[in-house]
Amino acid sequence: MARIAGVDLHKNKRIVTALTRIYGIGDASAAKIAKKAGVDPSIKTQDLTEAQVAAIRKVIDTDFKVEGDLRKEVSMHVKMLIDMGCYRGVRHRKNLPVRGQRTHTNARTRKGPRKGVVTARKTE
Numbered sequence: 421m422a423r424i425a426g427v428d429l430h431k432n433k434r435i436v437t438a439l440t441r442i443y444g445i446g447d448a449s450a451a452k453i454a455k456k457a458g459v460d461p462s463i464k465t466q467d468l469t470e471a472q473v474a475a476i477r478k479v480i481d482t483d484f485k486v487e488g489d490l491r492k493e494v495s496m497h498v499k500m501l502i503d504m505g506c507y508r509g510v511r512h513r514k515n516l517p518v519r520g521q522r523t524h525t526n527a528r529t530r531k532g533p534r535k536g537v538v539t540a541r542k543t544e
Contacts, residue, residue: 429441436451437450456479
């Protein structure tokens with residue numbers, strides 16, 4: 421099992437598919453990494469040599485921001501929006517959808533479970 425950028429990659433998957441487990445690397449980036457490292461994109465992760473793994477690590481370290489650094493950068497950008505008090509920052513602060521989605525219905529993932537309506541009972 422290859423370990424790149426602190427992530428264990430699936431050993432039975434193609435390298436371009438396995439690389440997408442790393443935060444910040446998608447399909448297109450994985451294909452670019454394989455091409456730049458000189459690795460066949462269809463090779464399985466378990467069949468990689470140490471030299472190929474080292475080449476992939478080097479390409480990722482020099483050209484891409486991944487995992488911890490990228491997570492920190494994204495969270496700092498969100499924090500900056502919240503501190504500015506702009507519309508997107510307010511939406512982040514209130515835990516509501518940020519990109520224009522409707523909230524009258526849907527948005528349950530972002531808003532959380534429904535809060536039931538509490539009605540006062542009339543006692544006689």
